[in-house]
Amino acid sequence: MGISLYEKVFNRHVVRKETDTYLLYIDRHLVHEVTSPQAFEGIRMANREIWSKNSILAVPDHNVPTTDRNIQIEDPISKIQVDTLDKNCEEFDLLQFKMNDQRQGIVHVVGPEQGSTLPGMTIVCGDSHTSTHGAFGAIAMGIGTSEVEHVLATQCLIVNKFKTMRIIVNGDLQNSVTAKDIALSIIGKIGTAGGNGHAIEFSGTTIESLSMEGRMTLCNMAIEAGSRVGLIGVDNKTIEYIKDKPLAPKGELWEKAKKDWLDLVSDEDAKFDSEIEIDGSLIEPQVTWGTSPEMVASITSKIPNPVNCKDKTVTSSYEIALKYMDLKPETPINQISIDKVFIGSCTNSRIEDLRAAADIVGTKKIAKNIKLALVVPGSGLVKIQAELEGLDKIFKSAGFEWREPGCSMCLAMNADKLGNGERCASTSNRNFEGRQGQGGRTHLVSPQMAAAAAIYGKFIDIRELN
Amino acid sequence: MEPLNLHKGIVIPLDRANVDTDAIIPKQFLKSIKKSGFGPNLFDEWRYLDHGEPGLDNSKRKINKDFVLNLARYKNGSILIARENFGCGSSREHAPWALLDFGIRVVIASSFADIFYGNCFKNGILPITLEKTIMDQVFTKVQNKVGYEITVNLEKQKIYDDSEIAHFEIDSFKKSCLMDGLDDIGLTLKNKIDIQNFEKKYQEIFPWLKGG
Numbered sequence A: 001m002g003i004s005l006y007e008k009v010f011n012r013h014v015v016r017k018e019t020d021t022y023l024l025y026i027d028r029h030l031v032h033e034v035t036s037p038q039a040f041e042g043i044r045m046a047n048r049e050i051w052s053k054n055s056i057l058a059v060p061d062h063n064v065p066t067t068d069r070n071i072q073i074e075d076p077i078s079k080i081q082v083d084t085l086d087k088n089c090e091e092f093d094l095l096q097f098k099m100n101d102q103r104q105g106i107v108h109v110v111g112p113e114q115g116s117t118l119p120g121m122t123i124v125c126g127d128s129h130t131s132t133h134g135a136f137g138a139i140a141m142g143i144g145t146s147e148v149e150h151v152l153a154t155q156c157l158i159v160n161k162f163k164t165m166r167i168i169v170n171g172d173l174q175n176s177v178t179a180k181d182i183a184l185s186i187i188g189k190i191g192t193a194g195g196n197g198h199a200i201e202f203s204g205t206t207i208e209s210l211s212m213e214g215r216m217t218l219c220n221m222a223i224e225a226g227s228r229v230g231l232i233g234v235d236n237k238t239i240e241y242i243k244d245k246p247l248a249p250k251g252e253l254w255e256k257a258k259k260d261w262l263d264l265v266s267d268e269d270a271k272f273d274s275e276i277e278i279d280g281s282l283i284e285p286q287v288t289w290g291t292s293p294e295m296v297a298s299i300t301s302k303i304p305n306p307v308n309c310k311d312k313t314v315t316s317s318y319e320i321a322l323k324y325m326d327l328k329p330e331t332p333i334n335q336i337s338i339d340k341v342f343i344g345s346c347t348n349s350r351i352e353d354l355r356a357a358a359d360i361v362g363t364k365k366i367a368k369n370i371k372l373a374l375v376v377p378g379s380g381l382v383k384i385q386a387e388l389e390g391l392d393k394i395f396k397s398a399g400f401e402w403r404e405p406g407c408s409m410c411l412a413m414n415a416d417k418l419g420n421g422e423r424c425a426s427t428s429n430r431n432f433e434g435r436q437g438q439g440g441r442t443h444l445v446s447p448q449m450a451a452a453a454a455i456y457g458k459f460i461d462i463r464e465l466n
Numbered sequence B: 001m002e003p004l005n006l007h008k009g010i011v012i013p014l015d016r017a018n019v020d021t022d023a024i025i026p027k028q029f030l031k032s033i034k035k036s037g038f039g040p041n042l043f044d045e046w047r048y049l050d051h052g053e054p055g056l057d058n059s060k061r062k063i064n065k066d067f068v069l070n071l072a073r074y075k076n077g078s079i080l081i082a083r084e085n086f087g088c089g090s091s092r093e094h095a096p097w098a099l100l101d102f103g104i105r106v107v108i109a110s111s112f113a114d115i116f117y118g119n120c121f122k123n124g125i126l127p128i129t130l131e132k133t134i135m136d137q138v139f140t141k142v143q144n145k146v147g148y149e150i151t152v153n154l155e156k157q158k159i160y161d162d163s164e165i166a167h168f169e170i171d172s173f174k175k176s177c178l179m180d181g182l183d184d185i186g187l188t189l190k191n192k193i194d195i196q197n198f199e200k201k202y203q204e205i206f207p208w209l210k211g212g
């Protein structure tokens, strides 16, 4: 019987098998400032060494300001965290793109961009959206700080094997429907716990037709479906994307690697613990209305009425969510008007996302009711590319602010925040209470939908724009 | 890490599903470079009526009198119960650090998010998964009895009040680490030779991955 992609990659990395667990070898360790200080401290305290310095790529992203980088970080506590990463990388001699390096950016944008993410790898980072890198046929997963320390010291993790789930999406996407909409509609269907304990492989003709950027967006959101690992088989698009990236193999090694990588797909007769099929052609632009990514609806529909839920826990969570969001049951999605717009985050801040958003903006201006519209590129290199293409000018003349790269208002650890009660169309991945600022209200959407929301001041069906 | 085997404590009911890590410990507190001191800010946005920031004197803040953690009857509680998908969201270990710092040693829910679940064990917190119907019963009992306590026996994988409530599942490795308070880095490093041998072979087969 054939085996799945997840198992193929997993089996390559098993150092030892114990009764319930495996000691799994880790190829790549991405590090950022928030979840690493305590791990480095642990290494120091125990007098341990770092097993493989070359496996590490570090970059500050969560705390960095998105405004002028020549001024020091204003928040003294944020500054300590970024400085601590600098110090740790210097002390242990690790590759880091510092805040003012043009290669700096969100760790999950930087990894693939540098060719630091390669097919067949095991990749970890103290960040749940590490699932992003699974788009390259890798096992990539978020870990906690104790595990960060474990990988630093041993290059291994003690893990259980996940169950496998395959989500097959077939059919042509409608015009203006994106990978983000696929992700949100899947989460709406299986719930935020739907993928718990599973590695989700996405396949089918719709997935094949996605660009690498789109595939990253989809795998990025696997964790919002509860799955630590999301992955997609390797094809020529994967190879093309990696080619010539700074850290990708070159010459003879490249040829060898390529041959190996093209085999990184699930066998035809592979068995999965569960399987779901979705008709990609039916997916409409999605907007979340609540405080969990599973509280999502199509642009053409209405907010559900909690009284109609069969399960009383669901009724009460819907009620709590609607109260927090200050929304009434059965409000049509296209009647929700907004105050702020955020285009950015590791979900949707790559060049393709910015192009798509700029395309919607064109020569139009943002609506009067929009207090702030931010575009935050995922990395310094994305920013440079966008500026070469003149995208920054499109955004700026429409009234958007064009910022320096980082996590920014995805989690509002820096100065970019929603005020109490403000409503935001956001291309990020989490709409939890307070995520973008205390009392802030987040609606997750695609970059195109966010751009349109900025122009029209409310959510509109972008399919009707053309 | 403090070992955990037999634990008896007052139960705190948090009757919500999808309690996320942003709720457990909001991001502004993630700026600390330490592992301790997060307890006063556990569930900060639900527990206080004003906005919390690191360094504030929490005793001077306005508290939300209705939130369970602020109710006298649950004072000194060490067992938190909640609904499904507890701990969803980010990988921040600050979430279990905050629970532990507050005094929580056991969390019982009908399901957990994977990363949070694993992070608990690294910090001496036992997450227990019970069926929804049993969770309903426990929630009712807590409501009906002030000072309701549960005893957890990890070795036997059982929880009790006056009588047995349920048996729970847990994998043997996690169980023994928690019971003995083991440092798993130390354990892994006992296999150093295995890792080195693996690495050598691995780099021969996949030379393009060598040294990143």
Ligand code: SF4
Binding pocket: A061, A062, A106, A107, A108, A127, A129, A345, A346, A347, A406, A407, A410, A411, A428, A429
């Ligand atoms: S952009 Fe948002 S989700 Fe992504 S790593 Fe940064 S904070 Fe996390």
